[in-house]
Each structure stands twice: as C-alpha cells, then as structure tokens.
C-alpha cells in the first residue's frame with residue numbers, strides 16, 4: 001500500500017490529475033451501513049464522484065488509482081473538543097507549569113506538533129476549544145496549517161474562552177502577585193460584548209465560555225452540581241453578541257445548574273455535561289444543542305489520580321450519555337485531547353461511547369457527519385441558504401478528507417484507533 005500511496009502523492013502534486021480511491025468497504029458518515037465495491041473520485045481538494053469502482057474507472061481513464069485493498073474508507077475523523085496547546089493538564093500544579101514556565105512561542109511549537117499528531121491519528125478537522133493562556137496563537141497555528149507551512153488538521157478555533165473574575169486562577173499564590181490567567185476575564189454585559197468582539201476580530205471561529213466552575217456534589221441520587229459563573233444577563237450577552245457576529249458558542253458545563261444556565265443563554269454546544277438530567281436532555285433536543293461528552297479526559301483523570309473526591313463523575317458521565325442517546329440528543333465526538341497527553345489516540349473515546357450505550361453507527365456519525373454539521377457556520381434566521389463546512393461526509397462536492405482503517409468499525413469500534421491511511425483536501429498525508 002505504501003508504494004501506491006507515494007505514487008499517488010507524486011501524481012497529484014505533479015499533474016493535479018483525478019485520483020480514484022478504492023477500498024473494499026465505504027462508510028460515508030451518514031448511512032448506518034457500509035457499501036461494498038464503491039470508490040471515490042477526487043479532483044483537486046474535493047470529492048467529485050462516489051460510485052461503483054468500475055464506473056469511475058471508465059469515467060476517469062487517466063486517473064491515478066489508490067487501491068486500499070480490504071480496508072474500510074471513512075470521512076476524515078473530527079474531534080470537536082481539543083486543546084492543542086495542552087499536553088496533559090490533569091493533577092495539581094499542571095496549569096502552573098504550563099502558564100508560568102512555558103512561553104507562548106514554545107507552546108505554539110508544541111501545538112503544531114500536537115496538531116500533526118492528531119492528523120496522523122486520522123483527525124482531519126479539530127475544533128480546538130481555547131488556548132489556555134496562549135492568547136490568539138491558535139489562530140496562527142490554524143493559518144500556518146491552512147497555508148501549508150506545517151501539516152495538520154483543519155482548525156476551528158475558540159481563542160481565549162471567557163470566565164468571570166476569580167473563576168480561573170492559579171491557586172495558592174500571594175494575593176500581592178499578579179498571576180497569568182488561562183482565559184479572558186469578563187464581568188458584566190458590556191465587558192463581555194467587548195471581549196467577544198475582540199476575540200472574533202482576532203480570528204475566533206467559536207466563542208467558548210465557562211458556564212460553571214468546580215464540581216461540588218454528585219451522588220447516585222443527586223445529579224452533579226456546581227457553581228454557575230455568569231448571571232443570566234451575562235450569559236445571554238455572550239451568546240447574543242457571538243451570534244450577532246455570526247459565530248457559534250460552546251459552553252463548558254459539568255453540573256446540572258451550569259447546563260441549565262447555558263441552555264437558557266441559547267448556546268450551540270455543550271461540553272462535558274455530567275449533570276444532565278431528563279429535563280435538561282429534553283431541552284437539549286428541543287433546542288437542537290449538540291453535546292460533546294469528552295469522557296476520555298475524565299477516564300484518564302481517574303486513571304492518573306486514582307480514587308478521588310470527583311470519582312463520582314465517571315459513572316454520572318456514562319449514565320448521562322446513555323440517557324441523552326436514548327432521547328435523541330445530537331452527541332458529537334469530542335475528547336478534550338490535551339487534557340490527556342497527545343501520545344494517547346483520542347479515537348479511544350469511541351469505545352467509551354459504545355460502552356455507555358451508543359450504537360457503533362451513531363458513534364461513527366458522531367465523529368463524521370454530526371461533527372461536520374456542528375462545524376457548519378452559523379445559519380442566520382431567515383437566510384435562504386446556509387453555508388456548510390463540507391467536512392464529515394463522503395459525497396460529491398465535499399472536501400476530500402478521507403481515512404482508511406483495516407477492519408469494520410461497525411463490528412469493532414476500536415478500529416477507529418487504527419487509521420492506516422489519511423488524505424486531507426485530496427493530498428495523501430501518511431508517509
């Protein structure tokens with residue numbers, strides 16, 4: 001397979017001629033079933049046809065053919081919750097080490113390496129949800145990748161994230177010191193609107209805010225609870241200003257009370273969500289809010305720290321996923337990669353999702369078409385046409401972002417951890 005790949009890369013670069021990619025099975029990111037004997041024709045950076053292999057060979061006789069044998073071809077994977085500026089932030093003192101000992105240029109070098117790793121795992125798009133103190137450097141990483149300066153996934157970036165005074169400090173230092181803060185501190189609607197404008201003007205594709213802070217309770221009988229960060233007027237100002245500027249909003253929320261405040265504000269996606277109750281699930285469905293559970297980061301935390309006061313989070317998390325899946329919440333694959341080290345493949349989240357009760361087909365959609373839809377630009381009410389991200393689906397007109405795994409992910413979801421071949425925008429990325 002390797003020699004074929006290299007030939008294809010050369011052919012595509014030298015001539016820009018169409019490429020036909022053949023694999024035994026194809027999962028298009030939408031359908032629940034694989035199709036056999038179907039190939040994909042790529043011209044430039046887009047897919048131009050998906051049809052029986054013989055038909056495409058006749059239609060494009062001059063095409064270079066990449067034959068992936070018995071593999072399953074899928075859309076490029078999408079992780080909708082990452083932090084390329086982090087590389088393991090679990091445990092005491094880790095934020096201190098990051099914010100006090102690493103410069104932003106150094107962290108940006110690390111971020112490009114992490115982005116490249118993500119691409120190697122098969123993630124051709126990332127929604128990177130804040131730089132944790134590295135300001136707008138994610139916009140630079142995105143630009144460098146888009147311009148081909150460094151390899152990496154398509155980046156959809158949130159820049160600095162928003163939290164109110166006192167809700168994101170480095171703890172335990174003298175009050176006389178001015179410590180760095182991992183987010184943009186905002187208080188009151190006016191300061192919030194200014195910060196959103198600033199972030200969007202500096203290149204934010206998404207606005208992220210911390211709807212709650214800390215986790216204070218959670219038992220078998222009582223849902224996870226925390227402290228809500230923003231007043232209803234402040235949270236509404238975040239969403240209103242972002243939407244006015246055409247940008248979607250993601251809310252970090254662990255507790256039921258944080259989720260409640262985020263939903264009242266009208267966010268587009270919810271992150272973490274261990275405190276989801278039946279009532280909140282119903283509201284998420286009604287409001288069409290997407291949810292990135294990010295279980296892998298919490299599983300990693302449990303493993304690294306051992307039994308701890310927050311150990312009730314993982315069972316609550318899995319129960320929430322089961323509840324949300326049954327009731328039809330749009331669950332989007334998001335891992336919080338960076339909270340765990342980038343030498344772990346984020347695709348391991350898929351196994352946790354299946355263990356929590358999701359069908360393998362739904363999990364495959366969660367990291368392809370569902371995530372792609374989340375990345376679609378905001379569709380303004382009353383607009384005749386809405387723009388699309390054109391990722392997450394194998395169909396004519398979409399970006400030629402494709403990956404291949406050796407087996408069948410619908411039979412064994414861990415196949416997603418074994419991506420062997422990656423194409424982004426029509427260019428083969430694997431060595």
Ligand SMILES: [Zn+2]
Pocket residue numbers: 081082083129336339
């Ligand atoms: Zn995160």
